Structures are given as structure tokens and as C-alpha cells.
Amino acid sequence: MTIGLDDVIAAETALSHVDGEAGRLIIAGHDLEALAGRVAFEDAVALLWEGLVPDLVHPRAVLGQARERAYGYLEPLGPQLAGLTPVEGMRMLLAGLPDAEVDHPTLAVGAAGVAAAMAVRGTQGLAPVAPDARSSHAADILRMMRDAPVSDDEAQGLDTYLVTVIDHGLNASTFTARVVASTQAGILSSVVAGLCALKGPLHGGAPGPVLDMLDAIGSIDNAAAWLDDAIVRGERLMGFGHRIYRVRDPRADVLKAAVGRLKGRGNRIAFAEAVEATALKVLERRKPGRRLDTNVEFYTAILLDALGVPREGFTPLFAAGRTAGWVAHAIEQSRLRRIIRPQSRYVGAWPAQAA
Numbered sequence: 001m002t003i004g005l006d007d008v009i010a011a012e013t014a015l016s017h018v019d020g021e022a023g024r025l026i027i028a029g030h031d032l033e034a035l036a037g038r039v040a041f042e043d044a045v046a047l048l049w050e051g052l053v054p055d056l057v058h059p060r061a062v063l064g065q066a067r068e069r070a071y072g073y074l075e076p077l078g079p080q081l082a083g084l085t086p087v088e089g090m091r092m093l094l095a096g097l098p099d100a101e102v103d104h105p106t107l108a109v110g111a112a113g114v115a116a117a118m119a120v121r122g123t124q125g126l127a128p129v130a131p132d133a134r135s136s137h138a139a140d141i142l143r144m145m146r147d148a149p150v151s152d153d154e155a156q157g158l159d160t161y162l163v164t165v166i167d168h169g170l171n172a173s174t175f176t177a178r179v180v181a182s183t184q185a186g187i188l189s190s191v192v193a194g195l196c197a198l199k200g201p202l203h204g205g206a207p208g209p210v211l212d213m214l215d216a217i218g219s220i221d222n223a224a225a226w227l228d229d230a231i232v233r234g235e236r237l238m239g240f241g242h243r244i245y246r247v248r249d250p251r252a253d254v255l256k257a258a259v260g261r262l263k264g265r266g267n268r269i270a271f272a273e274a275v276e277a278t279a280l281k282v283l284e285r286r287k288p289g290r291r292l293d294t295n296v297e298f299y300t301a302i303l304l305d306a307l308g309v310p311r312e313g314f315t316p317l318f319a320a321g322r323t324a325g326w327v328a329h330a331i332e333q334s335r336l337r338r339i340i341r342p343q344s345r346y347v348g349a350w351p352a353q354a355a
């Protein structure tokens with residue numbers, strides 16, 4: 001029996017494959033490097049959904065219309081965002097959608113993009129910005145979030161990010177989405193459940209804390225001592241380590257390249273690189289044999305920060321990209337018409353024997 005399900009195969013999927021030893025991620029038959037930064041998010045969604053969602057011939061237009069329709073349902077929920085964090089706000093918005101009208105693959109992805117932007121604004125007391133169906137998904141999310149024009153290189157940066165996180169094997173949130181889908185609860189419920197799992201700091205809630213860590217380190221002269229002290233105190237270095245990857249997470253490289261393409265963003269990337277190199281040395285010394293390396297969250301933090309996204313908005317944006325994967329897994333799983341129902345081993349007390 002494996003507590004934590006390490007190495008247990010719980011599903012067959014044609015969607016993505018993570019090779020943790022080689023540091024390779026295959027999405028819908030393509031290496032990540034062939035998609036991220038090369039194929040628009042909408043086209044990556046169409047590739048991922050091939051055979052699962054019919055008639056996605058013009059994905060950019062279809063997703064644009066989906067954002068507009070979703071906004072009609074989400075906008076009235078805006079006042080309820082007060083007092084919530086953005087990820088709580090996104091959860092509230094998506095959970096508030098009526099299954100009967102919105103339980104559809106493209107609407108779920110459209111709604112996730114709109115909800116991410118609305119949640120970031122609404123939790124700061126700012127009014128929502130309506131979507132523009134003609135825009136690309138990435139450019140529109142950034143514009144709705146900032147209420148300011150978005151440059152082509154910024155839109156490209158977010159697009160690369162959304163494609164990079166679109167799917168990633170049977171990670172915790174995808175497994176959660178599949179469990180919910182296996183009960184035939186519907187696409188929207190699977191997405192909300194996926195978001196709840198993603199929210200935790202051991203999964204998708206880490207990129208904000210990566211920036212907090214960089215801020216706390218302050219300068220490269222301080223890095224070695226700061227990182228060493230953190231590990232000695234028993235803390236985890238945010239943006240490092242992964243359950244599956246035993247080498248560098250390939251998503252880290254793709255995102256690092258995307259940050260490099262953003263012009264005029266100061267020297268945080270140089271600082272981040274220096275901290276990364278120091279952290280790897282410290283981890284090697286303090287955690288020998290553990291094979292800890294940089295994960296997706298490290299350069300996510302640098303990229304989204306460079307795009308002007310507040311750090312509490314990082315997890316909602318992760319969810320906006322990953323929703324396409326959750327939807328695909330939900331459909332793949334629900335087609336099996338078989339509930340996921342593992343066993344537990346009882347270690348509690350037994351009733352006393354009758355005399």
C-alpha cells in the first residue's frame with residue numbers, strides 16, 4: 001500500500017506525460033518546448049481537446065465569445081468579492097455559476113479567465129472590466145485585470161505562461177478534478193474542485209511566496225546565509241523541489257526565456273538567477289541525495305511580477321491556464337462512467353466484543 005499514492009497509476013490519459021527523470025513534459029503529443037511561446041493558448045487548448053470537444057475550429061473566436069457570455073453570469077457576483085483574497089474570490093465566482101447554463105468546456109475556460117481578472121480587481125475594491133471577444137485570451141485577461149492597454153510582448157508573455165501550465169499529468173488538482181468528474185458531477189464542479197486543490201502552498205500557491213522569499217533575501221550578498229538559515233530552521237525554499245521531477249522542471253526554462261523577452265523590466269531576473277544558483281548549492285549541501293531542483297513556480301513568480309500582476313493574483317492565473325487541462329481530464333474521466341473509489345486501511349478502534 002502506498003500512502004500519498006506515489007507511483008500508483010490511477011488513470012490512463014492521452015493528454016500529457018511527465019518524465020521526471022529526463023525533465024520532459026509532453027502535452028497532447030508535443031514537447032512543451034514546441035508549444036509554449038510558439039502556439040497561442042487558444043490553439044493549445046484545441047490541440048489538447050482534440051477528440052474530446054467537437055467543433056473547436058476557430059478557438060480564438062469561440063473562447064472570446066465564451067468570455068463574454070461568462071462575464072454576463074459573473075459580473076453580478078462582483079460585489080461579493082469584498083474581503084476575500086483573489087484565489088478565494090475566484091473560487092467564489094466559479095462556484096456561483098449555474099451548472100445548467102455554464103457547464104460547458106469553452107464556457108468553463110472563458111469563465112476562469114474572466115474570474116481570475118475580476119477576482120484580482122474586485123478584491124482590491126476595483127470595478128470589473130468587461131471582456132473583448134476579439135482579443136486573444138491572454139491579452140484580454142491582462143487588460144481586464146489592469147484596465148490598461150497591453151503590449152504585444154506582454155500578451156505573449158502571459159500566453160506562454162498559460163500554455164506552459166495547461167496540463168501536467170496527474171498532479172494533485174487534476175486528480176481532484178478527475179475524482180469529481182468520475183461521479184458525473186459535471187465540468188464546472190470538476191474545475192472548482194481543481195482550483196481548491198491548486199490553492200495550497202505545496203501546489204499552485206507557491207509563486208507569491210517565491211517573491212516574498214526574494215524580497216526577504218534582499219541582496220545576493222545575503223543569499224547564501226539567508227537560504228542556509230531557512231533550511232536549518234526547517235523551512236522549504238519556495239520554487240524548489242517536486243514530487244516527480246528529479247531534474248530541473250522543463251517549465252522553468254520556458255518561463256525564464258519568456259521573462260528574457262520582456263524588455264525594460266529591471267534586473268530582477270539577474271537577481272533571481274543568482275539566488276537560484278545559490279539555492280541549488282545550499283540544497284545540495286543541506287539535503288544531500290534529495291535531488292531538489294527549480295520548479296515551475298520560481299520563474300512563474302518572476303514572469304508574472306514583470307507583467308504587473310500582483311502576487312496574490314498568481315494562483316488565479318495558474319488556474320486560468322490549468323482549467324483547460326482540468327476540463328479535458330474531466331471529460332476523459334467521465335467517459336469511463338466508473339467512479340474513482342480507492343480503499344483506506346482502518347487503524348481506528350474496534351467495537352468491544354459482546355461478552
Ligand code: ACO
Pocket residue numbers: 201202203204206231235236237238239240241242243244287290292295296297
Ligand atoms: N526546500 C527545502 N527542502 C525541501 C524542499 C524545498 N523546497 N522540498 C523538499 N525538501 C526536502 C524535504 O524537507 C525532505 O527532506 P528530509 O528528507 O530531510 O525531511 C526532502 O526534501 C523530500 O521532501 P518531500 O516532502 O518528500 O518532497 P515531496 O515530493 O513530498 O514535495 C513539494 C514536493 C511539495 C513540491 C516540495 O518540494 C515543496 O514543498 N516545495 C516548496 C513549495 C513549492 O515550490 N511548491 C510548488 C511545487 S510545483 C507545483 O505544484 C505546480
